Amino acid sequence: MPDVLVAGAGPTGLLTAFELERAGLDVLVLERDAVPTTQSKALGLQPRSVELLADRGLLTAIEPHVQAKLPAGHFSGVPIGYSDLSTRFPYQLGVEQVHVAAAIEARLRTPVLRGAAVTAVTQDDDGVTVTAGGREHRAGWLVAADGGHSTVRTLLGAAFPGRPARVSLVVADLTLAAKPAGLAEDWQLPSQGSGYLLPLSGGRYRTVVFGEEQQRLGRDEPVTAGELQRALTAAHGPGVVVGEVLWASRFGDASRQLERYRHGRVLFAGDAAHIHLPVGGQGLNLGLQDAANLGWKLAATIRGTAPSGLLDTYHGERHPVAARVLVSTRAQAVLGVPDPDAAAVREVVMGLLAVPEARRAVAMEISGLGLTYPGVAERATDVPAAPDGRAVLVGAALPPGWADRVETRAGAGPRLVRPDGYVVWAGGPGLEEALLRWLGTGRPVVGATGSAS
Ligand SMILES: Cc1cc2nc3c(=O)[nH]c(=O)nc-3n(C[C@H](O)[C@H](O)[C@H](O)COP(=O)(O)OP(=O)(O)OC[C@H]3O[C@@H](n4cnc5c(N)ncnc54)[C@H](O)[C@@H]3O)c2cc1C
Incomplete structure (x- = not known):
């Protein structure tokens, strides 16, 4: 029996499976389509996604398919330069989504089960039972990454408030x-x-x-x-x-977001959790970051080493990020309406975006680079993720008892970096507190399921 079932072999589901597998778990991805799609919705990777894929050694297989390096993103069609952003990748990669998905899928240990559309989900205290392709599958957890029309969302009756499409x-x-x-x-x-x-x-x-x-x-x-x-x-x-x-x-251009990303032993990620007009090219970025945020937290929860409430920080951290993207995409859509008053607002906004500080603030948001979480410093731009999904401690001595969850590296500028690349300690006192807060005590708690449902 796998530890986790993942519904949907889009980029979000595949990266979630990759994250869980590199943390040592058994994962089975259930995909509706019998063969991989050849159609790409997204054609762009934002800088933060490029960093994340590079850190995991996934970029090399994507690079041959890259058609352009665009030194800018855009806000409702207004170019937003990226060249002064602090990243190894100050550009968007023009690449079709199928190549991103294929690069991740090629690195999974367990092949995706195709022709396996999820049609029923039940859960109890010990796990989930999922019917897919007419067969029952059982696991401890289900990650629903089955896209904007998520069947799992419908089956669970999960509240998905927002507004319907107008365009x-x-x-x-x-x-x-x-x-x-x-x-x-x-x-x-x-x-x-x-x-x-x-x-x-x-x-x-x-x-x-x-x-x-x-x-x-x-x-x-x-x-x-x-x-x-x-x-x-x-x-x-x-x-x-x-x-x-x-x-x-x-x-x-429907704009909706799940009220709760966690429903007991079912966690939602990617378009299954949030939908919006794809203006600005942020949907794929959101899904990949959901996966990177969820993977290590779910893995620690399953191993029983997670500190109390860690899994619920997935909703706590990721819900506000997608909510902000929904605001941004709605605003961008309004600016594009062919109406003289909307054109007037557009003119004013374009003027504001010519101010370097304003342009930079929007660039940080659209590129995904400006993202921080409450109580967490910004991302570590120069600390590649550990291959096995452990946290990374740079330039400091690791107290005894943490080596199974923390890789140590020499280097200047002491930092403790979460498996998803965010700095939770940057020198001075508080290393043990940070280890305890994010990685737990290391004493497995039998039957631990995280706190909320
Ligand atoms: C026209 C268009 C252009 C876009 N351009 C961009 C862009 O340039 N940049 C950007 O960042 N984003 C863009 N997006 C958004 C981006 O494509 C999505 O955000 C991204 O595909 C989300 O990935 P996902 O894995 O969450 O969902 P999906 O890619 O939708 O994958 C979901 C998977 O689940 C499978 N599935 C569905 N139902 C079931 C079921 N019952 N059981 C099992 N499997 C199931 C599907 O077959 C699919 O493989 C665009 C979207 C559109 C529509």
């Missing part, structure tokens, strides 16, 4: 039989308008359209080449001719 959009990858004049052939930041065309590899282009026709059509209406042709002609004129539509999907 309908279509994302499509297609070839062009004729290109509009002046079409940029390099990878650029997506413009704000409907019908931008971004060159992918192999002669494919990515577009997102959200004109009047998309607002009229129902969510289940198939996307046709004719619909895309009309939208692209409206954006670029008669010179553009759609060739083959390779993939198309409708999506909306």
